[in-house]
Amino acid sequence: MIPTSNLASMLVHAAQHFGDRAGLIQGDRVWTWTELNDRVTRAASALAARGVKKGDRVLVHSRNCNAMFETQWACWRLGAVWVPTNFRLTPSEVSYLASSSRATTHIFDTGFPEHAAAAEEANGACANVFWIGEDAPGEDWEALVADASAPEVDLADVDRDDVCWFFYTSGTTGRPKAGMLTHGQMAFVTVNHLNDLMPATTEDDVSLVVAPLSHGSGIHIMTQVAKGAASVLLSSERLDCEEAWALVEKHRVTNMFTVPTILTMLTQHEAVDRFDHSSLRYVIYAGAPMYRADQQHALRKIGKVLVQYFGLGEVTGNITVLPPRLHTIEDDPSFPIGSCGLPRTGMDIAILDNEGKRLAAGETGEICVRGPAVFLGYFENDEANEKSFQDGWFHTGDLGHLDAKGFLYITGRASDMYISGGSNVYPREIEEAILTLPAIAEACVVGVPHDKWGECGVAILVVREGETADADAVLAHLDGKLSRYKLPTQILFWDALPKSGYGKVAKAEVKKLLETRQAA
Structure with a gap:
């Protein structure tokens, strides 16, 4: 038992030091740090009055908004465990998270009534249901914030290993697992992100949120709270690349967290050339390796501001960093x-x-x-x-x-690797080589059974809009780039690749679709 600071103290400090400054922005609405801390304190007090206590799990399913942000800090103020879900998940997926976490409280965006019903039915431990948004069928978040009758709760005392967050894995190879993140761990991660990813971040910085707060962006926003830097939310849950670049220009955004698929979409959109993005200092991407061709394109468009980090949710992205100085457009052998x-x-x-x-x-x-x-x-x-x-x-x-x-x-x-003719084959290497062909927008290589070689590779490709490609052109492009045993024995073209709720290509789903289509 090693006592440590409650993570919610970071929001308290931001209010103390930068109270009148903007903390969160969405559209024309600006919440100051004082306002955010006051709202979180009142909501936490109201939740406590309704029975939520230290150690309780609180499931939250919502699109990005101020209330989604506030649930995070209200849970921590109570010493409760925040259990956010990606709003893109299906009702059955959310119901599993509710039951497996045994959450005592559910907080649902009013846009997801089917999800809420499925979660409540699956989770017998649920004692409270609250809502975010208009036309709520029950008590809503704003009612909690407005409740002046509940005694104000102070920051809960916590130990270093007290759990603060159930960070669910994406579940691409089975049922998602709840990774238990702790107050001590996340305090270290916050400091480490600021040191290794965004050095010299201050209250004068501004961050743009383009991914769900339920996962990587929720970690990233902690770093902004720690420094009193404002965060800007998109107007809706849909990624609008033009809006994103307009917000970068309007608010002089200095940093953002993305995943490679989002970064590629942003930098390939024509709006990147119409708005001023010279304020950017750190454009951070993680969640999956970025294909080299996409990385080079991003560097050409927005300059040497890319920061890559690697790390699973279980390690909260905190394994490696590739800072801007080590990114280069040229294939210079002196660079990694x-x-x-x-x-x-x-x-x-x-x-x-x-x-x-x-x-x-x-x-x-x-x-x-x-x-x-x-x-x-x-x-x-x-x-x-x-x-x-x-x-x-x-x-x-x-x-x-x-x-x-x-x-x-x-x-x-490890689960992607297959063995062909006794040799290990790593799909990532093949996908990288294929994507250097300009006509190809996305590539996925999977291993399938083969009578002679044991396993062989099938490449499923998505052609870039306005371009054309065929299997012969792909094989000709790969000639000399890969050993022959690594070449896919079959090349297919699909309109799109299935992705998880976290934007990653779901290879297990690709294999299922492949089996279904080949059996038809």
């Missing part, structure tokens, strides 16, 4: 082209083989990590915990290698 960067401050990385032995530089194995950013473990999942924590390391499930200078290179997920 294709690397996701160096170990984050205070973190240690090892490449281990199947026996837990540490491998030498250049050897491929599982990427493992240890340090203060590693989570407490999975909620009520001994099997997953035993598998993930071995040999004194957290096992990420990703494959890669370190070079002699300590730069990390990701080969792909």
